[in-house]
Amino acid sequence: MNTSVGLGANAVRAGLSRGLIEFRGSMTNPQEVLLGYLMLPAMFLGMALFLGDNEAGGITSGMTIIFSGLVTMIAMLGMATTAQVIATEREDGTLLRCRAVPHGMIGYTVGKTVHILLMSVLAMSLLLVPALLFVDGVAVQGWTGALALVWVCLLGLATLASIGAIIGALISNPRLVVGLAMLPVMVLVGISGIFFPMAFLPGWLQTVAMVFPIYWIGEGLRAALFPAEALAAGEFGVAQLPLVAGVLALWTVLGFLVAQRVLRRMARRTSGSRVQAAREEAMKRAY
Numbered sequence: 001m002n003t004s005v006g007l008g009a010n011a012v013r014a015g016l017s018r019g020l021i022e023f024r025g026s027m028t029n030p031q032e033v034l035l036g037y038l039m040l041p042a043m044f045l046g047m048a049l050f051l052g053d054n055e056a057g058g059i060t061s062g063m064t065i066i067f068s069g070l071v072t073m074i075a076m077l078g079m080a081t082t083a084q085v086i087a088t089e090r091e092d093g094t095l096l097r098c099r100a101v102p103h104g105m106i107g108y109t110v111g112k113t114v115h116i117l118l119m120s121v122l123a124m125s126l127l128l129v130p131a132l133l134f135v136d137g138v139a140v141q142g143w144t145g146a147l148a149l150v151w152v153c154l155l156g157l158a159t160l161a162s163i164g165a166i167i168g169a170l171i172s173n174p175r176l177v178v179g180l181a182m183l184p185v186m187v188l189v190g191i192s193g194i195f196f197p198m199a200f201l202p203g204w205l206q207t208v209a210m211v212f213p214i215y216w217i218g219e220g221l222r223a224a225l226f227p228a229e230a231l232a233a234g235e236f237g238v239a240q241l242p243l244v245a246g247v248l249a250l251w252t253v254l255g256f257l258v259a260q261r262v263l264r265r266m267a268r269r270t271s272g273s274r275v276q277a278a279r280e281e282a283m284k285r286a287y
Contacts, residue, residue, distance in 0.1 A: 011107035018107065019114025026119060036081070036119060041127035044069030048135045058230030060137035067225055069127055071194045071218050074153060075185045077120040078160025079167065082112060083181040086168025090266065105263050109165065109256070116161045117154065124153065138225065145224040148241060152220030155248040159213045162255030169259075169266040188214045213251045220244040 026032045044065055052062020089095055095108065131138045140146045164181065171177045189195070191205055192215040198206045209215045222231060223239035231239070 011104065012110050015107035015110025016114055018111030019118065022111065022115040023118040026115075036077075037123045037126060040069065040073050040076070041123060041130075044072075044127055045130055045135070048131060048138075052135050052137075055137070058227055060135075062131075062135040063137045063226065066127065066131045066135060066138050067218075067221055068194050070124055070153075070221055070225075071192075071214065072189055073124055073127065074120065074156050074217055075160060075189050075214055076182070077116060077123060078157045079164040079185050080178055080181040081119070082116050082161045082164030083168035083171070083177050084174060085112060085116075086165050086263075087171055087174035087177040090169070090172070091174055095263070095266065105260060109260060109263065112165065113158060113161050116164075117157050120157050121153070141224060141227065148220055149224035152217060152224065152244065152248070155245070155252055156213060156217040156220075159248055159251040159255050162252070162259040165259040166255070166262050169262045188212050192218055194218050213248055216244045216247045220248070 026036065048062040048065040048069075052060055052065060054061040086095075097104075132140070140149055167181050167184075168177055171180055188209070191201060191209040192198070192212070193209070194214070198209065201209075219239040220241060223241055223244075
């Protein structure tokens, strides 16, 4: 029992180290820096600067665009990026090698989570910091808002990274996984009140949206970025942060447990011959 616990703790530490190494490595890849860190922040920041002058109910268009950008980035980086990484490393044999290490899938999951968290924090900082300086009305609502901003982003990313890992494990072709992962991302963002009020949607669709974590990520970030008076007077109302924390924590725990099971099952079904065949097929497509 103690040996198993010790091996598990070692796997977690190895995962933390692996995540840091992969993050540092991504910073040396110009293509990954451009697509993973700069493109989305630049797009939403540009929209906020050019379209952010209108105000309604104490909330400017710029504030809404930055809020929508943050939630969209959390969803895309957490789900789509993680799914693509998992599918790619399934094809190149990384997951097969992890299977041979005691508690290797725990270390692998921790490493991927750390990598995605660090990558996402940097990308969102590149959006939020300039927005705080240059976009009219954008501000963190005191220390309470700052704390909410941190824990909502971290919990949301951890939750969506687990869901992305499940998607990546279930889809074998890494060239298809981004498109297939983007579909649920955009649907959930679209129905969760991120770009327009949920009041425009049928009641049953609002209920569906509230089951998933993106809605609650939006609730938490509104409380962090929008004045409470403006929220109370508008269609959203003041966010119940304890409820937001409880829902996201539940999703995080369940997502991690399910992702572990799915990844282990996928690794058991992966063999060296399948990996080699997948590599040869990928090389044929490349040429």
